[in-house]
Amino acid sequence: MPGEGLRILLATDGSHGSSTAEAYACGLARSWGASLTVMSVLEFPPGMDPDYEVNRLYLDGLMKNVTTKLTDLKARAVALGISVQSYVATGIPSEEVSAIARTQEAELIMVGTRGKTGLDTSCWEVRPSESFGWCPAPC
């Protein structure tokens, strides 16, 4: 329930949809006096070896990109007077977001959506709706 000591979890992949969610999360965090946890997930299917050279290169590239984006996001939020923590996880996004929400005891999870429908939905997954089945907090 929204109350004192509220923590909002913002899951971002740096896309346009997630930048809209960022603006919204920062706005809510400011007006509610909430702290913000920002996170990104390096998508990596289970069963693949992260130490295999090609996978290592792939993950290192993702990590570099995500770290830059999270650092920038954190700076923007801090400039607004919001207390921020950041995380990078590796794995399946919906599961990792839910796991961080649990450990951080987030009251609210915010994620952007591209709003895909029809054939788009079948071809490209929509992460927020995937999270419905897992989320420990409203999202």
Place this chain on the structure above:
Amino acid sequence: MEKTSATLNRILVPVDFSDCSLDALEYGALVAQRSQASITLLHVLESVSYGLDFTLPRVTKREQVRTELTGRLSKLASALASAGVPSEFAISGGLPADSLLDTARSQLVDLIIMGTHGRRGLSHTLFGSVAESVLRRSSCPVLTVRSPKFRPGHRRVLSSQLIPASH
């Protein structure tokens, strides 16, 4: 138009009187209190296909249902008013997701808060999800609430005496 700030003046909460929709309303009430927003309650009466046995009593029954729903929505609005949350309610017809999105557009709501059963796998494939459909198509932010978030006896705004535990 896409919103990029968190201005919350009007929140739309669809209610089908299931536990998860009432939990969403409870959450919505607390968000509204905090943001000094108003709530629009919406109940969607799904359209009925009449067969060859279409008779007047069936129409009368539907009117009775509508009257009963109006009473229940009034009680919810009163509970919200007691908690200092201004609200209004509406009953509309049609497919739940379409009707909800139409209302959100016409009333210029800033946020939709709705319950979700959190179905996965086969259950999700068979029964689908109104919340998911709304999420994909809504132009305003959507906040979904799953019931297991809350403990029994958690409702502070909507007391358990007012609302039966299940529909």
